[in-house]
Amino acid sequence: MKAPFAGNVAAADEEGENRRQIDVVALGIVTAAILLFVATGSQVGPRVVNSLLHRSAGPDNLILNAFLLNIAIIIFGWSRYRQLCEEIQLRKAAEKQARQMAETDPLTGFLNRRSFNGGVDRLIGKAEAQRQIVVLMMVDLDNFKQVNDFNGHNAGDQLLRECARRIASALPKQALLGRIGGDEFAAAFAFDKNRNDTIEQIASGLIETIGQSAQINAISIEITASMGMARSDAAGVDGKRPDAHALLEMADIAMYHAKRQGRNGYFWFEGMMADEMRFRTELEQGIRQGIAKGEFVPFYEQQIDLQTGKLTGFEMLARWNSPQYGIVSPEVFIPVAEEIGAISDLSESVIRQALEDAKTWDARLTLAVNVSPLQLRDPWFAQKLLRLLVDANFPPHRLEIEITESCLHQNIAQARSLITSLKNQGIKISLDDFGTGYSSLAQLRSLPFDRIKIDRSFVTSLLEDKDNAAIVHAIAMLGKGLRLPVTVEGIENGEVLDHLLQYGSIKGQGYFYGRPRPASELAEWLNDPRHAGLAISSTETHPVLLRAGSDEVVPASTAEPAEFLEKHAHHA
Incomplete structure (x- = not known):
């Protein structure tokens, strides 16, 4: 099944192709009119000059009318061509904005779940070619619902934007950043498989950065985060090499494990966590x-x-x-x-x-x-x-x-x-x-x-x-x-x-x-x-x-x- 906006994108592409064809036709008409203008002008021009100097009769009316019509066609055609160019530019800007809205979260500017998963899959393929590992981090704010309940949704939105800014500042510049849900964020980036200590430092720094007090509407709000991490060279829940979807699931399981262990911390995904998660799901049901x-x-x-x-x-x-x-x-x-x-x-x-x-x-x-x-x-x-x-x-x-x-x-x-x-x-x-x-x-x-x-x-x-x-x-x-x-x-x-x-x-x-x-x-x-x-x-x-x-x-x-x-x- 196609995504809801797939039909719109296809229609936009078809319309753009039609406009490009019209654009070529308009340009061809203008070009033909210019050539005809040159041809008729070469005959009309000298006769008009001689007529003004009283040396000979003026140009033939038929040729003169054709010459004037060419001028009108050139002016009209060029004007229309410019309009079409402006429409195309506006259309391209609208398409770019629509694509951005379809791929990103409007509140934080991070990628949404769909585009984030696609980006992670491409990142995994690129990292494997360079013999690197991709780490995916799932970050969930602790007790965020209380912020909304006690301070209002406007304060909650401001806190989400502030946390997004802190996440971006604490991670490598090349990291993919996504907002997966209400107060859930995800990040992924490639690293050298022998530099686990670097990832640990980044994770600790991220938890510490998010955990700093935030001033929202002149109110000091305390917030912490729980984080789960998974790496692309580890076996997934099904025992296979994970793709983006599997990595997200693994990091999510590790994140919930961090919450059950007291929150405000992080854990790497381990196989036994999946068993715990299945038991937890059965318990909830x-x-x-x-x-x-x-x-x-x-x-x-x-x-x-x-x-x-x-x-x-x-x-x-x-x-x-x-x-x-x-x-x-x-x-x-x-x-x-x-x-x-x-x-x-x-x-x-x-x-x-x-x-x-x-x-x-x-x-x-x-x-x-x-x-x-x-x-x-x-x-x-x-x-x-x-x-x-x-x-x-x-x-x-x-x-x-x-x-x-x-x-x-x-x-x-x-x-x-x-x-x-x-x-x-x-x-x-x-x-x-x-x-x-x-x-x-x-x-x-x-x-x-x-x-x-x-x-x-x-x-x-x-x-x-x-x-x-x-x-x-x-x-x-x-x-x-x-x-x-x-x-x-x-x-x-x-x-x-x-x-x-x-x-x-x-x-x-x-x-x-x-x-x-x-x-x-x-x-x-x-x-x-x-x-x-x-x-x-x-x-x-x-x-x-x-x-x-x-x-x-x-x-x-x-x-x-x-x-x-x-x-x-x-x-x-």
Whole structure:
């Protein structure tokens, strides 16, 4: 199939050929008229002179008329010839402009994907003849979408032009430069196969150059880039010597590998990356299909009042019940769902199920739900969440939304608006993973949080790590000073629990109380009459648990870890 503009180019060529033929005809007519003018002029001229001198009669009228007609034809023909020449020049300029528009990106002036691929193929052929190697670099700007979302598309376009200028300045002058997609650029140039160190220096310099702050509309914008590189003497994804299309695919795979490794860096393409990319593609397809099929389900981790041992609620944790991979942890699918833009649908699906499950619990039990930072950028998130509550007929005061601390650093104004909107409906808000982000005490005081949660990374090793123990102590005292309830994550043994009891009335959760359970197991456990009354009165100084199947009471601080785990699981 021809390219869309192939017909236009053919028509333009045909029209140009017709004009050239007309041009030759016009020139021939003018030439013939000039020859005829010379012939008739040689007869008319002397007779006109003799007539004026009264030596003889004037020229014959027929010859005189022919002579005058030749003059008119010459004037008309020459004028038309000049017009045709001007039209041809204008046509050539228009064709050149059309060709340039068809081959280049209008925003940056770089080649577009089609013309870039053609240029790379020609460059590979030329390099092979000179015993050189072609390197292709794929450059993708990190988090560019946020620039558009927060600063507008005009600022985004200006940033793209600035990045294009930086790319051109950091690469060899003979390099082919292309804009492949929205914020994706590509470059290719030939080099000596024994000078890999030179390419490494160019790649490092390019990453550093792009990563410098940019002033756009008097706003300082921080941007970084991830880059993948492939070389023409390496085996392609199919094991064959790569052409331009294959090189672009290889560099693209390496670029995504760089993104998954933390961004703001570069990687050469390696064969194993293709396998990773195929798995990634299968994972993305599985996530999209799994959302539609209801494969993402809520699991529930119990939250306990550490002083009384009472069950106070559950935190909902998403799991992927995949027919291909089994039960998949959120650490695997959440980042992928965020990158492909499926996190909102996934989260809403799981929250909807959790609200239906929580309706059957005791009315005193709360439901805690994590939300993605990407969801907080959605200006309609609060309305979507309230709609879910209405559909499920679930009391807002029993729902607790957990916002990670890193969200505050990204957009404090939007976070404040969201928190205020949810709290006005009676929903409680927790600051999750406190101590791992960038929020300040001023932000903590200015935002109306109902609870702070100490991240598990500080809790699991607090007995061995004095620094972590000091951080936990400081956060617990901060919560008490600000009158903010505290929840501790990551309680995995009785010793950690005993250490935390010194901080008074706080909540805790972790594997020490049992693994997260699916709704079916949780409903069966909650409906078991043996679990009634396991938690003792809050007036006791130490929580105690009943031994399963007996009336014997065991102090929590003296129970063996495995035994204590079994008993605390009953509280879930």
